[in-house]
Amino acid sequence: MKIRNTEFNRNYKKENKTISLKKGIKMKKAVLLLLVALLFVGCGSSKKVYRIDPETQTDLSGKWNDTDARLVAEEMITDCLSRPWLTNFVAKAGEKPVVTVGTIQNKSSEHIDTDIFTSDFERELINAGQVRFVATRGQRPEIRDERYDQQEFASAETMKKIRNETGADFILLGAVKTIVDQVEGIRVVFYQTDLEMIDIESMEKVWIGTKKIKKEISKKKTKW
Secondary structure, three states: OOHHHHHHHHHHHHHHHHHHHHHHHHHHHHHHHHHHHHHHHHHOOOOOOOOOOOOOOOOOOOOOOHHHHHHHHHHHEEEEEOHHHHHHHHHHHHOEEEEEEEEEEEOOOOOOOOOOHHHHHHHHHHHOOOEOOOOOOOOOHHHHHHHHHHHHHHHOOOOOOOOOOOOOOOOEEEEEEEEEEOOOEEEEEEEEEEEEEOOOOOOOEEEEEEEEEEEEEEOOOOOO
């Protein structure tokens, strides 16, 4: 009888120990999950997002940004359209010149999305109402594919003719360049945007414009 009781007590203690161990593991997992959840909540509460006016000037890193692109486009196109080449063409041809924008090269030390920059120039030229504007080289293949597709599937009354495009009289070409000067804690970046309006038939440059921007970025006790 004593042997049976001893064996029973031993098994009972083992079962209690196993149950306690499982409870302890479950408790630790629950605490860990709670801590992770609190960590995410804490991190999430520190982040705030605000909508701001797209026209607001922002300079967070000091690098070329949307404000620079917009201001350069507005100022340079205003200058371009105020020069004699435009009035001379209208006086001779009796109509507005047809313009397209070519390649705007990024020769700077930074990544600059030249597609956005090109769109800024296109917008300013079109909105000025002083020139006519045709699609850029990159857009033309898709438009031509659509026109060829119409020859096959569109009605005779609505399909558009092939080889009936309006040829541009002038093309706008340009580049963005930088000069960087830096020393411990201070960095100065000089941006220069050069644009040229060129007569496509004669290759004559009828207008050259330059816009310069200089930025100083300071960081305490930091080497660039």
